[in-house]
Structure formats: structure tokens, C-alpha cells
Amino acid sequence: MNCLVCIEYILIGVMILSAIFAVEWRDLLAAAVGMAAVSLFASILYLMLQAPDVAMTEAAIGAALSGAVFIFAIKRTQRFESEEEERPGWWIRW
Amino acid sequence: MISAYYFGAISLVLIGLYAVLVKKNVLKMLIGLSIMETGVNLLLVSIGYIYGRSAPILSEGIGPNQAVDPIPQALVLTAIVIGVATTAMALSVAIILYQKYGTLNVEEIRRLRG
Amino acid sequence: MNLLMVMLFAPLIAGFLAWLLDFKVIREVIGIIGASIPIGVLAYYYSTVTSESITYSLTVGGFTLGFHLTMLTWYFAVIASIVGIAMAFGMASTSKSSYDWLFALISFTGVLGVFLSSDFVGFFLFWELMTFGSFMMVLKRNRHESLKYFVLSIIGAYSMLVAIGIIYAKTGALDFNTVQKALRLDAMVGSISRGETALIYTLFLITFGVKAGAVPLHVWAPGAYSENDQSYTAFFSGALSKAGVYGFVLLYILMGAKLYTALGVFNNHLVFAYILAWIGAITVVVASFLAVLQEDIRKLFAYSSVGQVGYILLGLGIGTGLGFAGALFHVLSHAIFKSLFWLVTAAIILRTGKTRFEDLGGLAEKMPITFTMGLIAVLSLAGIPPMAGFASKWLLYEAAISAHMPLVAGAIFLGSGLAFAYVVRFLYAVWFGQRPSDLDDVKEAPLPLLIGMVILAIPNLVFGIAPGLVTGYFNRLFGDTIVGGNYFRLVTPTGTYNALLVTVILIFGLSIAGLIYIYGAKTRKIPVINTYQSGNPVTEEYNLSMRKNFYRPLAEALGFWLKYSWDRFYERLANLTEDFADWLREGFYNGNAQSYSWYLTIVLLILALWGVL
Amino acid sequence: MNVQYASLLIAIPLITAFFVPLMKGLGEKAIKTYVLIITAIQAGIATWVFEEVYTTGKPIIVMAGGWRPPVGIDLYIGPFAALFVLIVALVSFLMAVFNFRAVKVEPIDKYAMLFLLLMLGATGMIATGDIFNLFVFMEITAITAYALTAYNKTGEAAEASLKYMVLGGIGSSFFLIGVALIYGATGTLNMAQIAQLAGNINPTVAQVALALVIFGLAVEAELFPLNAWAPDAYQAAPHPVTAMFSAFVVKAGIYALARILYLMSAVGTWKNILHLLIAMATLTVIVAEFSALRQRNVKRMIAYSSVSQVGLIGLAFALGTQAGVDAGVFQMINHAIIKVLLFLGVGYVAVQLGGAEIENFRGLGKRMPLTALGVTVGSMSAVGIPLFNIFWSKLRIILATVDAGYAWAAALVLGASVVEAVYYFRLVHAIWFTGEGERLRESAPLVAIMLLLIAIIVAIGIYPNYAWSLSQKAGNDIFNVAQYIKNVPLMGVGA
């Protein structure tokens, strides 16, 4: 196993982790940032998959603009998920 | 055994779908959809990857036999833009919903039923 | 353009013209002309049709619609046409609306088309057209009743559609000739399984049963017949319900052999026919009892119609040549006497505006011609010679006896008795007795209506005195001597009926009685007053008279049975369905976007399990 | 004339939609007239294409960029596409007339753009011969539909749009996964080439890919249980848009479904997918009919009815026989006509009387007799009464269904149709035999449209031969995959 594969695995792992965080975080702002992070990691992966065009587009549109639009929408609605949702699982409580 | 990229892509799709299925907040569901789209895009690009080849930019030193498949990349370019378009539409709908219903909980947004 | 098509579409076109040219007299004239063309064409074709059948075909939507005029279809078409023209005359007086003309004549075309079609597509098409026209007639007057009629008709139509579909899938054909040949062949080969045959049979049974008004699918009939223009009801009950009967005849022709081999024999009777016979018998008994208990003229005749069609089914179900002859004869006689009844009812309602027995009485003096017509109808229905009704019932009875079906014969007898019971009531309560004071200025029925009645009364007498005219036609139709004798005499294996002789004797006896009545008895005219309660004041709670609750003791005796009503059963079923619909709707379309995405995931899961397992 | 000019079908709506922002200041009337003119032009082009395809009998293959497929994207305008592009254009034209009355909510210029692009999306979906291009056009249609559903900007509209969006989003994501799998397995995106290569795909991949693609399209095609968005969207959308949804947006989805289904018929698990689709279609009909039964809102009721009729089309397409496909196409034509009529009538009543609740329909026969006539004819046709057009297609479908050996499906569908008959019956009764009211003035153009549609309905009902022969040709276009492959001038890349 060479180092590049290592990095790949780590990146994919982190991407999945941030996806989980994006889904589980109750603070929607944080969740939107998490989503943008997923896009960002994905764009690095695109780069590793020899797709620089896609990487650029994903970074510019998927991560930056999409995240920004999400943040604006959150600003115009509500920041937290409503309260009747039960306490999140142990893996997220910290 | 499938590749790590496939694994990552499918995981993203499933995590996104999970958010749609379980999270009651509309914005959370939309985040889920967005993550799903990212996953699908990743899948498409990884299908086009070929070991040991470089990006399909045929400048000096890179001939037609040293480049990866350009088609999935072209498709993903389109798909990303479509994804952001959907997201923007969805978010403006969510804003209207919040104005009219005062909540973003899908269980309360159900005037149309039956 | 073929003359057959002219005849078929003349009523339809006349209907549309009458609807468009909605002016008082023009409308009626167009309608009557349109309705009288078919009988003219049929008369023209009489000599041709006895030697060969006439066919014609159209191509519509990739389907070929074939039409044929054979001896059988000619017979049915003539019945429909006679009733149709009588209806047109009746409607000229009773109906003031172009809407009625349009849909009545549409259904006329529908009925003719059903009789003339020689393939399933045309048959179904005209079947629907006829249903549609009659449904629109009911819809205008009563929503609840029309809904019942509608739902049952649709169920019937769709059953037929599925049955036709199965036949098409099995034989690859839709025209009667090919289907008949294929099914006859299949009776030997047996590639259509028993279950499938039974399914087709059941589906057709539902379809034709609905239209013929066989118990338990009769629930639409009383309401639809009574909540209607009574002139149209003459056609509805007289001709349209015969389409169901024709369907059963067709069933015999097309798949008799197949049904025989597939379903077998029980007690020396064909099973499928036996079922039909019993349905007929039950219909006769149930409907006749219910008819007796009615307090409304329209309801009474409505149930009576249901019951009389039961006779026809019963005759068909006997399954012998004689049974067929009786049934087909009864088709004719029921059409003419029941339509006559309805026209008489129409006249009564037109002139008095009343429909309940308790409000009527003593009209014989005011409407003598109508009364005479009513009398003819009563005699015919009750099966008193020398009317057509007697001849046909006699044939049916003979058929039941010779086929060794005593129970069925009993049903015929019981039905006749009950029929007598209710017509007597009609005869007395409407025409005789004390006349309510508000009916003192009632006038005779208008001329067109009388013409219509006369058109129907004449065949009643003619075919009553010369029943051999009809049976002779049947003999040619079957190509075999089923009922012997000449014009006036009917000879069957078990008995003989000489109509002319009976008539002569009857006229002779009646004249003697008349002479005695006029000259012999000392009569005095006294005003009729309500005195037959032995001087006791009549209390409202137990007021039994010929006009009111006359058969109440019977109703009390039948109380246990009357508790169960098919009508209520269906209503409950309908309510259950609606509740189920609500439950389904609220449960599935619950408004939650999340649940909807769960549905999507479940479908994915199904797909996945499919792939994984 | 160069057949490549058929690409104007795509170009005209696009360029005109892009032009709308420039005429923002001209006011509402001008923009609506503009849309009317554009749809008329589009209808003209579509008529030309239709003529061309049906007189020569050859499909028009538009090759974008001059690249022969599979290198470039081709538009395959065969008999089916020619017919349906024409229907799309005509329906849009009629609805552009209806816009004058029905759409009052600002901003009209945006509405006009979305309206034109909805037409474009459906046209593209029907015409395209490339599976990813299909996805793009599907998204154009879907996103336009999301926007138009929410266009009224009420809470209900936004809610309906949200549901549509969530379900559509999931559907399109999985569709794209399916496309990715197909691409990965065959290396091409051209439908004809996929059909050529379909038999060689690894069976597992083929099974997953076909299932996912069908799943994604079934969401658009409103098959149970993926149709939960449909009644809401139909109810909340502006009236002309609802008619367009029912008349061609769904049709485009179901066409795409059928097209891909038959293209992939070489796949091993094809029969299983057919069984599943038949079950889904049958359930669609049943559930939708029952749901419509006690509906108070007539627009929603007709929406359910539309869903059920579409289920019928789905059933016909899923039979896997030539007869079934022909019958399905026939039903598509007829259904488009009657649903335009019904939604036009109901929408007009809702505009005039302030709502589509059944109460507003009482006495309609006296208040707006011609509209009432339109709704009545539409209802009677929907039930399948002879002399109206749906009768023929329903008959064809039932015969085909039984012929294919699915008598139970036919029986269930017909059983559900009894329910349909009941609720239409109630509507017709409420219109003609209850209630009273003053006679209102009815708009002449709308009445003219309704009378035209009634005439077409009755004409097809009495003389279905022409429409039937058209649908046979169109059905053959879908069913006969070998012919389709032969018609596309494939370049022979890799094959």
C-alpha cells in the first residue's frame, strides 16, 4: 500500500465523516458548512481521479456557491432544527 | 471487493438518503439531497478513471492513450450545475414555506393531503 | 348507405335533430318519424330474412363492426321496433323536453344495434350506447336511483369487457361466427380450462343479469323504471331489458357446446342452464312477492317487469326447444303487454298526477279507452286467454313439465297467482270503486298516447288469438317443428291449446253474461261510499282496503324475509367501499414529504432484495 | 428543406425564453401575447416536422454539431416523437390562450420564461436519442415544474413544490446512478448503441442499472407508490400548468420509461421488471381511483383521475407486446386531449367562481353552460363511454392486457374504473341537476377551445381510424427496437 492510496483512504474517510456530521449536526449553519466540506473533499478526490475540470467546478459551484446559498437560506429561516427532535446519538453529543 | 471510491460514493448517496428519510427539518432534507448528488457525481467520475493515466488535456507528452475517459467528466460538469440549480430552487421554496407556515418541520407542513 | 344502417341510425339521427330543433311540434314529429323507420325497414326485409340472413360491416378504429339480420335478430329487432314506435307516440304526449327525446332515441338505436351486431365490439358498443341513453333518462329525475343503475351497469359492462377480452385472447376473434366455431371446436379439444369457461360464463351472467334485472342484480330496476318518463319506461322495460335476454340467447348460441362439455350435467339438466333456470325462478318468486306489496303503480309494474323477465330466463334455462319457444314467445308478449301497461300508467300519471293507489279510483268512466287498453294488458299479464300472455306462459309451463322440472313449474304457477293478485289490485283500485273528488275533471288520455296504446294492444289480441303465427316463425327459425298445430292451435308433446276455440267460447260466454247483466238483473246505480267496514269507523293504523295496504297481512307474514334486502346490502357495501377509499387516501397520501420518500426507498428496497436474493 | 431544421423545435423556445428579460417593461398583456405567438410558431414547426415524418415515413435524425451518433447527441424524431412534439406544441398554444385569464400572479415575465421552458423540456425529453441528454431534459422539465408548481407562492404551492422536489431529487439521483452504470458497462450513452450492446452487459450490472433507471423515470411517470407528489402538484400549480403537466409532462416521463424499457429488452431480468411495472401500474390505477372518490376539490379529483389514467398507460406499456404499446400510445393521445379539456374547464370555473371546490360546480349548467358542457364531455369520455375517444383506447388496452395473459390486471383496473365512473357521475350530476344561478359571461376564446376539444373528442370517438393508425405507427416506433437501431446512423465507433 503506497502513500497515495493512504491519502485516498483518509480523504474518503474524512469525507464520509463530514457527511455524517452534516446530517447529524443540529446547528444548520454548521451542517451547511459540513456539506460544503463534503464538496470540498470530493473536489480533492476529483483531482486525484484526474478530473481537474470537475474539481474546479465542484469547488467553485458545489462547495462555495451552494454553501453560500444554503447559508443565506438559513439566515432567512431558522438556524436550529426544531426542538422536538430527540437528543442526538452518543456519537455526536460532544 | 469494490474500490474505495465506489465505496465513498455509495456511502455519500446513502447518507444523503438517510437524511431525507429521518431528518424532519426541510433544510436538513435538502442538505441530504445535495450530499446525494455529490455522491452520484463522485461515482460517475470514478467510473471514468483509468489506472496510471492523467487528465484528458492533450498537451505535450500526453497522447490519446495516456488520458482518462473524458465523457464522465463532461457529464459530471453538467450534473454539478444541475445540482446547484435544484438546490437554489429548493431553498427558495423553503424560504416561502418558512414565511407561510412559520416552521420547517415536514410533519407540520401538510396542508395538502388525502 | 345500406338500408340496415339507415334503420339502425335513424332513431339516433332523429334524436339529435329533435334535440337541435327544439320546437314544440317539430320535435315530436321528427322523433316519431325516426322511431317508425326501423319497423318499416324490418317489414320490408321480412321475406328476405326468412330465406337468408343479411349482413353488413363497417370498419371503425381498426375494428370491423359487423351487422347481421337473421331470423333470430329480426324477431328481437321487430319487438324493439314495435315498442319503440309506441314509446315515440307516448312520449309525444308525456314528454316536453328535447333532452328526453335525444336520449330515448339514442337508447333505441343502442337496443337495435345490440340485436343486430354480429361481433363483440359492435355488441359492446351498442350495449354501452343503450345503457348510456337509458341512464341519462334516469339521471335527470333521480340521482340516487340513477347512481344505482349506473354502478351496476358499469359493473356489467366491464364484466362483459373482461369476458370479451378473454374470449379474444383464447380464440383470436371477435365476430360471432368465428368465435362460435372456435368454441365449438374447443368443446372437443378442451384447451380452455374449466375454470376459465366458468369465469367467462359468470362474467356474462353478471352482464346480462344486470340488464335483464335478474335477482340479485335487480336492485336498479324498480327505481330506474319508476323514476322515469313512463312512456320511456315502456321501452325501457319492454325492449331494453330484452337485450339482457338476447345476451343469454347469444350465450347459448356461441358457447353452448363449450359450456356443456366444461361444466357438465346435473340431474339430466345442463348445469349452466340449470343455474339460469333457478335464477329465473327465484327472480319470478321474489319479484312477484315484492310487486304484490307495492303501494305505487310504478313500483308495482317495475317489480312485475323484473318478475316477468324472470319467466323468460326460466324458459331459457329449461334448455329444451319448447323452453326456448316459450321464452322467446314470452319476450314478445311481455314486451307488448308490459309496455302497454306503462303507457296506461303514463296516461294515468299525465292526467291525474298521482301514482299511489290510495289516491286513485273510479277512472274507468273518465278514461274509457285507456281503461280498455289497461284491461287488455291485465288479461294478458295475468295469463287469461285469449291474450298473448296466456299462450307464452302456457308454453313455458308445458316446457317445464316436459323437462321434468316440477319446482320450476311451481315457480311459474306461484308467479302467475301472485301476478293475478297484483293486477286485480291495479284493476280495481285505479279503475273502479270510489273516485276521489279531486279526480272528477280527469279527461281521456291524449291522442298520440292512445295511438301508442293501440299499437301495442293489437298484437296482444292478434298473437293471443293466433299464437301459431309466432310459433310457426319459431319452427322456421329452429328448422324443426317444436310447437305443432296451425295458426290458432298449439300442439306440444303434452298438451294442446286452441286459441280460436277458447276465444269463441269466451266471447259467447261473455255475451250471455252481458245479456243477463243488462236485461236479467235488476240493477240500480248507487253512489259508492266507503261502507265495507261493517259499520265500524276505519282507523288509520289498520286501514285495509283495495287501495291501501290491501296485502298488509301478507307483508306481515313475510316479515322475516323482508328484513333482508338486497338493496340495503348493496348500500352497506357501497358505504364500506367509500370508507375504505377514505382510509386508503388518508393513509397513503398523508401529506408528509418524508413518508413519501419512504415509499421511494421501499420501492428501491424491493428492487434491491430482488437483485440480492 | 433540410431536415436538420427540426432542431428549431429546441432552438425556438430557448432563444425566445432568453429574450423575455429584455421585454420586461412592456407589461403583462404584451408578454402573454408574445408567449402565444411563440407557441404558435412552435406548433407550426412541429406540424412541419409531423408532415415530414409521416409523409416520408422516415424518422428525422437531428445531429447536433454535425457529429454522427454515438459521438454526438442526436435527436430522434420518429413517428412517436413527431406526434407528441406536435401535441406538446398544440397544448402549449391552447394553454397560452388560457394564460390570459388564469394567471394573474406577478412576475409574469418569469412565468412566461418558465412556461416556454417547460414546453422545451418535454419536447427535448420526447425527441432525444441520448440517455444522458434525456437526463438533462428531464431535469429541465422537472426544475421548471418545481418552479411553476410553487409559482402561486401560497403555502400550499410551496408545500407541493417541496414534495415534488424531494421525490424528484431522489428519483433523478438514482436515475443518474443507473446511467453511470450503463455507461460504465457499455462505454456509450447513445440509446441505439446501448440497445445494441445491452445483451452483452454483465447481468448483475444490467439488472441494477435497468432497475435504477426505471425507478428514476417511474417517479416522473407517476407510478404507485412513487406518485405521491402528483396530486399536490396538480392541485397547487396554476391552472394552465396543471393541464400541461397532465397532458405532456407526465407523458414525456412515461414515454422515456417505455423507450428505455424496450431498448433494454435484451437484458436478462427484463421480464421481472415488466411484472413489477404491471403490478405498480395496476396499483396506481386502483389507489388513485379510490383516492378520488370522496374528493371535495374537483381539481384534485381530476388530478387523481389523471394519475390513474396514466397508470393505465403504464400498464399498457408494461405488457411487452406490440398491441399493448399501440394501445398505450392511443390512450396517451386521448388522455392528453381530455385532460386539457377538463383542466381547462375546471381551471376556468376556479378562476371565475373563486375555487375548484365541488360547491362551485353546483348549478354550473345554468351559470356557465358551455364550460359545463366541456367538463361533462371530458368526464364522460374519461369514464369510457362509447362515442367518446377514451372508450376506444381503454378497449384496446383491456384487450391487449387480457391477450398478454394478465386478465387479473384487466379485471382490477376495470373494477377501479367503476369507482371512477361514480365520482365523475357525481360531478356531472352536481353540474346539471343541482343548484341555481345567474348566467355568467363566458370568455369566447376559451369556449372556442373547449368546443374544439369536444369536437376532437367526439370525432375520434366516432371515427377513431385515423388516430388509431397514427398510434399504431407511433407504437411501432417504440416497440420495434431493431428498426430504431437501424434508423439511427451509428458511426460504428468501437462496435
Add this chain to the structure above:
Amino acid sequence: MVSILKRSLAVIMLLIIGYWLAQGLSGIPFGQDKMLVGKYYLDNVIRQTGAINAVTAVVVNYRGFDTLGEVTVLFIASTGVGALLWAKRRERTAKTEGSIVLKTGIRLLTPFVILFGAYIFIHGHLTPGGGFPGGATIATAFLLLYMAYTMYEIPRRAFENTEGVAGMSYVIVALIGLAIGGYFLFDWIWQTWHFGVNNVGRILSGGFIPVIYTIIGIKVGTELSGIIDNMLREEVRE
């Protein structure tokens, strides 16, 4: 409790679906050469389109129809957002002005960011990037302006018109192709005029790709800025 059940049910279902998808994907080996049409593109891209970047050539030229649709989708999104968030009068409601560092920085940066975006889309046929990221970069410039200044608003009318004109020009370029070469979206600059044939690998080559990418870049930039603008302005009632 119900919720935990629901969650676990969802997880189980998703795992099964995931397994199924993975099973399907296992039939498509990762990293292997599976190209069919792609190979053709790589072999012929320079000769046929004059672009070095094969992805760009595929996006704009070979599969130009997709891109046209893609541009339309974005146009729909901006239109749709505009239609949905429309109100008689709207204003920005941001309270906090950006810090002085941010303001100054952005004032300095904006022209460069826009220039960079333009660079990206003009060089689309040579280097990675193209109209979409380029346009997005331009939009980012406006996003930064919005963030820094509470009162800043884009010239909306002009932007919308630009959007429309850009879209129209795209279609017109395609229609010129139809008129000149007989095919919609035909690359008339390269294939008919043979413009820049000797220039492959430099900016003045690639047929209509730079033209279209410029159009797309402008269009995407204005559209995305329009979306941002629409999201940020809220309805005000007098």
C-alpha cells in the same frame, strides 16, 4: 423510541440498498479502460475541434446539446428563484457592515477576481476550467461585495438583460452553425472557416469553444449573482 426504530429501520434498508448497488458496481471494474466512445474523442479531439482539453471539447462541441440544456437549467433556476422570491419591494436587511479589512480587501480584490474568472473561461479549451467555474468565480466576486457592504446591490436590470442576451447569443451561435454547416451547434469557426488551425494549443484556436465558453461564463456569472441577490433581499412592507 419510535424515532430510534425508524432510524434503525432506515439504516437497515439503506444498507441493503447499498449492498445491492455495490454488487452492481462490482461488475464495473474500477480503473480499467472501458472506453468506447471516449476513445474516439481522445483520438480525434485535436483534429476535429482544435481543443487540447478533451473535456471541454466534449462539453462544448461533441455533447454541446447537454451544455445548452445545462445553461438552460441554470437559467431556469435563476428565473425560478426570482419568480418565487418576488415581491413588490425588496431590500437588503443585513445589519453588520464588514470590517475595514474586509472592505478594503474586497475593494482591491474584486476586479482581480473577475479578471481571474474571465481568464478561466477564456482558456477553457486549453486548461482545466471553463465557463462554469469561471462564471462561478465571477459570481464569487459579487458575493464578496455583498458580504462586505450592506447597501451594495447589483445592477439587477442590466444583469438580467445580460443573462438573456448571453443565452440568446449561445443559441444564435448554434443557429449560425445550422445556417452555415447544416447542423445545429455546428462548429463553423473551426470546421468551415478553419480558423486557428495552425494555432492549436494557443488561445486563438478551438473553434467556437472560447466563444461559447465566454458566453457561458458571462451568463453563469450573472445568473449566480442574480440568485445570490434574490436570496439576500427580503420583502419590506411599508
